[in-house]
Structures are given as structure tokens and as C-alpha cells.
Amino acid sequence: GQNIDQPTEMTATEGAIVQINCTYQTSGFNGLFWYQQHAGEAPTFLSYNVLDGLEEKGRFSSFLSRSKGYSYLLLKELQMKDSASYLCAAASGGSYIPTFGRGTSLIVHP
Amino acid sequence: ETGVTQSPTHLIKTRGQQVTLRCSSQSGHNTVSWYQQALGQGPQFIFQYYREEENGRGNFPPRFSGLQFPNYSSELNVNALELDDSALYLCASSLGQGGTGELFFGEGSRLTVL
Numbered sequence: 568g569q570n571i572d573q574p575t576e577m578t579a580t581e582g583a584i585v586q587i588n589c590t591y592q593t594s595g596f597n598g599l600f601w602y603q604q605h606a607g608e609a610p611t612f613l614s615y616n617v618l619d620g621l622e623e624k625g626r627f628s629s630f631l632s633r634s635k636g637y638s639y640l641l642l643k644e645l646q647m648k649d650s651a652s653y654l655c656a657a658a659s660g661g662s663y664i665p666t667f668g669r670g671t672s673l674i675v676h677p
Numbered sequence: 678e679t680g681v682t683q684s685p686t687h688l689i690k691t692r693g694q695q696v697t698l699r700c701s702s703q704s705g706h707n708t709v710s711w712y713q714q715a716l717g718q719g720p721q722f723i724f725q726y727y728r729e730e731e732n733g734r735g736n737f738p739p740r741f742s743g744l745q746f747p748n749y750s751s752e753l754n755v756n757a758l759e760l761d762d763s764a765l766y767l768c769a770s771s772l773g774q775g776g777t778g779e780l781f782f783g784e785g786s787r788l789t790v791l
Contacts, residue, residue: 665780
């Protein structure tokens with residue numbers, strides 16, 4: 568089976584940096600996704616890592632260590648609109664079917 | 678480019694009834710996945726269809742069934758509804774082979790079972 572673990576909730580201050588960690592155990596690993604989901608809305612794609620290292624995309628960066636089964640999402644210059652649930656998902660098998668974690672609810676306060 | 682659309686957006690059913698949820702995939706996508714998301718939880722994989730064939734299934738009982746049509750739209754059917762089936766049902770389309778597996782989600786169908 569597959570297991571995805573991430574913190575349930577985090578809080579941070581507007582303008583700060585926050586790191587959301589995710590650990591995973593899966594067979595036939597095919598990459599690690601991060602999705603953002605605002606309350607009452609559909610998840611939207613943030614990043615995909617399949618090789619070790621850091622991928623930077625504007626204010627958001629995602630890191631992967633395959634040997635450690637570990638990823639993090641780094642959000643810089645936090646804005647109030649970044650308050651959302653952040654979903655870590657590990658893909659496995661030939662079909663790239665992602666298994667999602669419970670999500671980390673990030674609350675950004677002034 | 679047309680995004681993923683789902684219908685209905687909200688519906689209420691009673692225990693024991695049957696429900697059909699519909700999904701139109703994004704233009705050019707041949708793969709549709711269905712997820713169940715309970716309140717405060719991450720999406721749980723139900724099944725995936727690739728070119729009208731079931732391509733993978735999660736840990737859901739047989740009363741959850743699906744179809745994919747030649748135009749790649751899809752249906753999720755749930756028979757003998759139970760109270761625990763109350764959830765947001767998300768459809769996501771993607772490019773099958775050759776893609777990274779990035780999912781494009783619809784807004785979901787919120788099902789309440791009384």
C-alpha cells in the first residue's frame with residue numbers, strides 16, 4: 568500500500584516563509600505532486616518532482632529526496648490568499664495515479 | 678480550451694438510493710479519474726479510465742462503478758447509497774501516456790445522503 572504523511576495544520580505570518588513537509592512510502596514511485604485547494608474549490612496543480620532536488624516556480628518551490636521518501640513545499644513572501652489546504656500526492660505504477668495525503672491547512676495571518 | 682465540468686454540483690439522496698454523477702474532461706485529455714473527498718480529508722482515489730477502459734481502482738466496493746464514453750466524458754454510479762457516501766466527488770482529467778499525470782480537477786459534485 569501507500570502512505571502519505573503531512574502535518575494537519577500550520578500557521579504563518581503574511582510576508583514570511585513557510586515549509587510544508589511530506590513523507591511518503593510507495594512502490595513503483597513515479598513522482599510527487601503538490602496541489603493547492605482553497606475552501607470549497609477544486610484542487611489546482613502547483614508542482615511535480617520526479618528527480619531529486621529543488622524546483623522553483625515563482626514564490627513556490629518544491630523539493631524531493633527519493634532516497635528519504637521526503638518532499639517539501641516552500642512558500643515565500645506569504646500572502647493572505649495563500650491560506651488554503653496543500654495536498655501532497657505520490658504517483659505510482661504505470662498509470663501515474665496519485666495517492667493524496669490528508670492535506671495541510673495553512674492559515675496566513677496579518 | 679474547455680476545462681473539466683461536473684454535474685450536478687449539489688444533490689441530496691436518501692440511503693439505499695442510486696446516484697449518477699457526470700464529468701466532461703478537458704479538451705485533448707483521454708484519461709479521467711474519480712476521487713471522493715470527505716470533509717477535512719484528502720481526495721481518495723476511486724478509479725481511473727483511459728480510452729474507455731478501467732485503468733486502476735482504489736479501495737472502494739463494487740457498488741461504485743463507472744463508465745467512460747468515446748468522447749472521453751465519464752460517469753460515476755453509486756448504488757445502495759450509505760450515509761458515509763456523503764462527500765465531495767471530484768473528477769479529474771489528464772493526458773494518459775506521454776503526460777506527467779498532472780490532474781485537472783472539476784469543481785466537484787457534493788453529495789449528501791440522508
